[in-house]
Amino acid sequence: MSSRDTNTFSTKEIKRQEAIYELYRGEQDLIEDLQLARKAYHDPMLKLSIMTEEELAHIFGDLDAYIPLHEELLVKLTEGTGSDGTVAQIGQIVIDWLPRLNAYKNYCSNQLAAKALLDQKKQDRRVQDFLQRCLESPFSRKLDLWSFLDIPRSRLVKYPLLLREILRHTPPDHPDVTSLETAITIIQEILSDINVRKGESECQYYIDKLEFLDDKQRDPLIDKCKTLLCHGELRNKSGSRLHVFLFSELLVLTRPVTRNERSCFQVYRQPIPVRDLAMEDLQDGEIRMGGSFRGAFTNGEKAKNVFRVSSLDPSHGQTHTLHVSDVYHKQQWLNCLRTAMSQQQGAPARVQRGETIPAKSHSSVSSTTVCDEEENENCPPPVSGPKLRPQTLSKTRLDQKLQGSLKRKETGV
Incomplete structure (x- = not known):
């Protein structure tokens, strides 16, 4: 957007476009981090036989499958960008795309077991040395492997906040108001469903780790516990x-x-x-x-x-x-x-x-x-x-006012 063009937009519209760009830039960062997790961690550990393919699949999940998902949103946002570099309406674009995030249910549900396996494998000197070298490398940004693996979950909880920020800078008579409110409701329902699945998975994870000294201790109610x-x-x-x-x-x-x-x-x-x-x-x-x-x-x-x-x-x-x-x-x-x-x-x-x-x-x-x-x-x-419990995918306030910035703050952990 040129300096001449900026004079034709109100301060509120500039803030709105900055908030939309924040969403766009965050998707780019997420895609880069997912690709980095594969290329810098998964593939080398597999090639060097530091972990087995089964162990890596358990820890990394199906991260590759989520890259096209976020690329799709980038494509839609690019298609919705006008010649002046602004997105006139974003609400319907987001409404159509948000259901794709249901793909993260299994990934989030498996996080507890994945981290437990990763912590166990860290006791292996080869794994420990490899991860330490990665941590000391510039590409890691001083983030450990689990921080990269937790970035998708961290991104999920930001969507309601990002959408609210866009809505906050949207004029009351703008057609995006209703659609953004609908989009916020949709993402909240998705996060709620993921929370339930993650909670049930965590509950079962610990139930499976219980060791009974005799059958009398095995109360039938244990099978009814979901939370x-x-x-x-x-x-x-x-x-x-x-x-x-x-x-x-x-x-x-x-x-x-x-x-x-x-x-x-x-x-x-x-x-x-x-x-x-x-x-x-x-x-x-x-x-x-x-x-x-x-x-x-x-x-x-x-x-x-x-x-x-x-x-x-x-x-x-x-x-x-x-x-x-x-x-x-x-x-x-x-x-x-x-x-x-x-x-x-x-x-x-x-x-x-x-x-x-x-x-x-x-x-x-x-x-x-x-x-x-x-x-x-x-x-x-x-x-x-x-x-x-519950402690995952909780709604928090934005740490600071979301504005158009090139800083990597969307996917930082």
């Missing part, structure tokens, strides 16, 4: 670490173990159905931790951020006191438990002492420790940090 609400590393009263999973139907306490170089979670005692779950919010200083757990405090200092869960079923006879690292993470756990109990017990979950604050949607916990009434000093170290 993993919360999970994280735990610590019992004597200091042993556990990993707790709060599924939609069950609360499962486990010990992280390794079997034949495969990490899994050995189920501890009997899973507690959420419908039988009771929760008690313990006041700071009410519990004095004993045993080896005392080392976590100063000379047996009374614990803060503690709550207790138990089973209402007398046959279970379980009570677990949970210690959390700070008040924020404690509230996250209480909120997840409260929500699950409300859904399964048909009434608002009652906390015996104190109320929990409303749960914040799409939040995550970075460090949580919990404890259990039973003492066992031989628990292996934890394998991962605690997380809350």
Whole structure:
């Protein structure tokens, strides 16, 4: 667009065209990154026999198939560009193209397993050395392999934001207003569907990693679990670490173990159905931790951020006191438990002492420790940090005002 031409456009229209170009440029960057992931990582590792073809297929998915998908949008946007370099109407172009993004359902659903396999393969010195050399090369932009593999998901969550930015600079009487609003609804529904699929996949991934000591531990409700609400590393009263999973139907306490170089979670005692779950919010200083757990405090200092869960079923006879690292993470756990109990017990979950604050949607916990009434000093170290569901494809605000820029910010991780 020449300087003379810019004088014929209002400031609002210039901002609108900049937002449209931001969408266009982001597609170009994404295509380049997908091609780079294949040429710089996948193909060399296959050629050098650093990983098998099956392993690479599991980690990389069908990235090649998505390149034509995004090239198609570029073609449509180019065809819709006038002689003055502007796109008069973009709404219908996007409406027609967005359903193609459903192709990412399988890719996003497989990400957890793909990353787990990649992390496992990093223990191999050849893989480690190769990835380190790539990281030190200019083409990587100091991004590791997983950052490249996560770029498609990162791009998906930006579409509603980019479309809203275009809409924000579109005059109220412009024909694009209605179509852009429709496009935003379509992409939100697509992201919601992907979230559900990804959540179910994550839930099944961890269910498959549960190891039962006997058949009595295998509660039939486990097959009904479709959602993993919360999970994280735990610590019992004597200091042993556990990993707790709060599924939609069950609360499962486990010990992280390794079997034949495969990490899994050995189920501890009997899973507690959420419908039988009771929760008690313990006041700071009410519990004095004993045993080896005392080392976590100063000379047996009374614990803060503690709550207790138990089973209402007398046959279970379980009570677990949970210690959390700070008040924020404690509230996250209480909120997840409260929500699950409300859904399964048909009434608002009652906390015996104190109320929990409303749960914040799409939040995550970075460090949580919990404890259990039973003492066992031989628990292996934890394998991962605690997380809350849902946490993928969440809607966030734009970090900064989207404007026409040639900087690589659309696909950066």
